[in-house]
Amino acid sequence: GAVVSQHPSRVICKSGTSVKIECRSLDFQATTMFWYRQFPKQSLMLMATSNEGSKATYEQGVEKDKFLINHASLTLSTLTVTSAHPEDSSFYICSATGPSRDGYTFGSGTRLTVV
Amino acid sequence: QKEVEQNSGPLSVPEGAIASLNCTYSDRGSQSFFWYRQYSGKSPELIMSIYSNGDKEDGRFTAQLNKASQYVSLLIRDSQPSDSATYLCAVRDASGTYKYIFGTGTRLKVLA
Numbered sequence: 001g002a003v004v005s006q007h008p009s010r011v012i013c014k015s016g017t018s019v020k021i022e023c024r025s026l027d028f029q030a031t032t033m034f035w036y037r038q039f040p041k042q043s044l045m046l047m048a049t050s051n052e053g054s055k056a057t058y059e060q061g062v063e064k065d066k067f068l069i070n071h072a073s074l075t076l077s078t079l080t081v082t083s084a085h086p087e088d089s090s091f092y093i094c095s096a097t098g099p100s101r102d103g104y105t106f107g108s109g110t111r112l113t114v115v
Numbered sequence: 116q117k118e119v120e121q122n123s124g125p126l127s128v129p130e131g132a133i134a135s136l137n138c139t140y141s142d143r144g145s146q147s148f149f150w151y152r153q154y155s156g157k158s159p160e161l162i163m164s165i166y167s168n169g170d171k172e173d174g175r176f177t178a179q180l181n182k183a184s185q186y187v188s189l190l191i192r193d194s195q196p197s198d199s200a201t202y203l204c205a206v207r208d209a210s211g212t213y214k215y216i217f218g219t220g221t222r223l224k225v226l227a
Binding site for chain 2: 006032034042043044046049091093097102103104105106107108109111
């Protein structure tokens with residue numbers, strides 16, 4: 001089945017630094033990947049749609065200069081949280097639509113803590 | 116604004132009982148519906164997809180769709196303590212993209 005790998009699973013960083021999260025489709029090509037953020041006891045909120053070879057499409061209210069998305073290949077999308085602050089602490093999850101297009105496959109998520 | 120609504124719960128059922136989870140959505144044009152299970156601290160995993168009105172069964176899970184009522188449900192038969200999790204209803208955006216709109220999830224507790 002479709003597998004999406006996400007790294008790192010946990011990261012703690014200092015306020016003001018940048019953090020890069022990688023999302024890879026292991027056994028299929030993903031022209032589109034999605035980045036979600038989830039705060040405790042809340043649902044998934046779509047941040048942006050990552051399109052291979054083009055600029056990401058950000059949802060309303062998401063700062064594109066703060067959350068940099070790069071989708072340089074058909075199997076890799078990265079999310080960089082720039083100048084992270086404690087309020088950026090959250091669970092970030094990527095997803096992709098597999099070849100069957102029958103639902104998303106999610107990565108394992110990244111727990112970001114900014115101190 | 117397109118919405119997907121779920122009762123946040125918790126829904127508590129005894130082991131072996133049927134758990135019934137419900138979801139309503141606002142976009143009448145939606146055609147694709149999904150149920151995901153999310154354990155605490157983990158990412159969601161797909162349980163079922165449903166595209167046509169009626170029931171779709173997969174093992175102990177049955178998804179039910181009623182497009183006229185804009186209603187999706189998930190039944191879990193013979194509930195087990197390991198089924199205790201948050202269940203997320205997702206609706207694919209009808210605009211033709213693969214964006215999904217998620218409900219807030221229903222927390223299920225299966226009591227041993």
